Amino acid sequence: MDESELLFNLFYLLLCMCIIYPPEEFQRLGLTTEQIFKKILGDETINFISYHQRRTSLNLIVHSCLPASYFLIHKLKFSVFAERGPLEDADLDPDFPMPQEAVAFKTLTWKIAQRFSLMAVLAVPALVFNWQQQNWRRHPISQTLLKFSNTPDNFQSVANDISTEFRRLDIYKKKLNSISTVIATENWIIKTSLYNVHFAHQSDTALSVAKTETYNVSQDQNDTLQMVSIMVKPNRPGVADFHIRINALEFRNLEERISRPIVIPSNIQFHRNVIDRFIDVFKEQVTHNPIYIADGIAEKCFACTIAEPNIKIYKQCEDVDRYGQPLLIDNRCTNCYCRPMWCVECLARWFAARQSEYDREVWLEQKCTCPMCRAKFCILDVSYIEKRDAGETADTTS
Secondary structure, eight states, X not given: OOHHHHHHHHHHHHHHHHHHXXXXXXXXXXXXXXXXXXXXXXXXXXXXHHHHHHHHHXXXXXXXXXXXXXXXXXXHHTOTTOOOOOOOGGGOBTTBSOHHHHHHHHHHHHHHHHHHXXXXXXXXXXXXXXXXXXXXXXXXXXXXXXXXXXXXXXXXXHHHHHHHHHTSTTOEEEEOSSSOEEEEOSSEEEEEOSSOEEEEEXXXXXXXXXXXXXXXXXXXXXXXXXXXXXXXXXXXXXXXOEEEEEEGGGHHHHHHHOSSOEEOOTTOOOOSSHHHHHHHHHHHHHTTSOOEEESOOOSSOTXXXXXXXXXXXXXXXXXXXXXXXXXXXXXXXXXXXXXXXXXXXXXXXXXXXXSOGGGGGGGGGSOEEOTTTOOEEOGGGEEEEEEOOHHHHHXXXX
């Protein structure tokens, strides 16, 4: 394989990936299958089911043509596996003792791959044509909708109901990635994919959080991305389960649109909104500050009245900005003389509530005021407390 052939293979592989999983740049330029053939597909808002029956079938046809297109272009451009005469002894490579057998095997596998690619080009359109008969009744989407139909052998009533609900303004629709979208209407939970659409009726569906995954986006800013995987289990016989993998910050929006409760196992914790995410980051930052030895501690947190106070605000930061320049007097932190009376979560919520919603990326660098004495503090002035032992206190008094 020479350099030009290798570059062609890499280019074609990249092109196939962009066709199957179109990046944002392709979507903006309208270079996706749905956008190029939008006249054939129709309008999703007018007839939701018909649109996705055509979309999934078209995806299958286009993707099945990719291998055959590769072999056709490759043969026209390179013809690497053209018939060759027998090799002379002088052409034998001592490190490759059986060139004739190797070339024969490689040529055979190449021809078999070509045959299969041609079979796909013929078989897939025939399969789609079979689906299209009787108003797409044999399509997998139609077969799934038949499981929800009260009328035997009639999925149109269910399809019409879904299309009607999809046209309403209060639906939840979120693009999960370049090939999948989750939709929640008044009665349905729907997930679209490349070749199929999953349905679940909310009246008889169980939802639960299967797992969470956390990724570090930026180590410098301690920024993380948390994904939540939700298992959707329809109770209708013959309807398959499916997963919804969304950003944890989108969980509450989805939860509000679904009438069924989403079960969260006790061993799974995640950020349901921006505040929850900030609280975890705030708590992590406080662990790097010095411990404060405390005497007088309130019995319960003044905010939640549930947790025991575990932090103290006292000035320990330097009055300089991120560039090392002295701060103005009005922007400097001040001493707080209140006894420990807040838990770290409530103080983090207080801190976040007094920041600008549009500057979330710099919340940790901002300042806040003590809920009681209004002393100005930053996150460097917050420390976890450690109770002084009674015996140590008595020795100090004597």
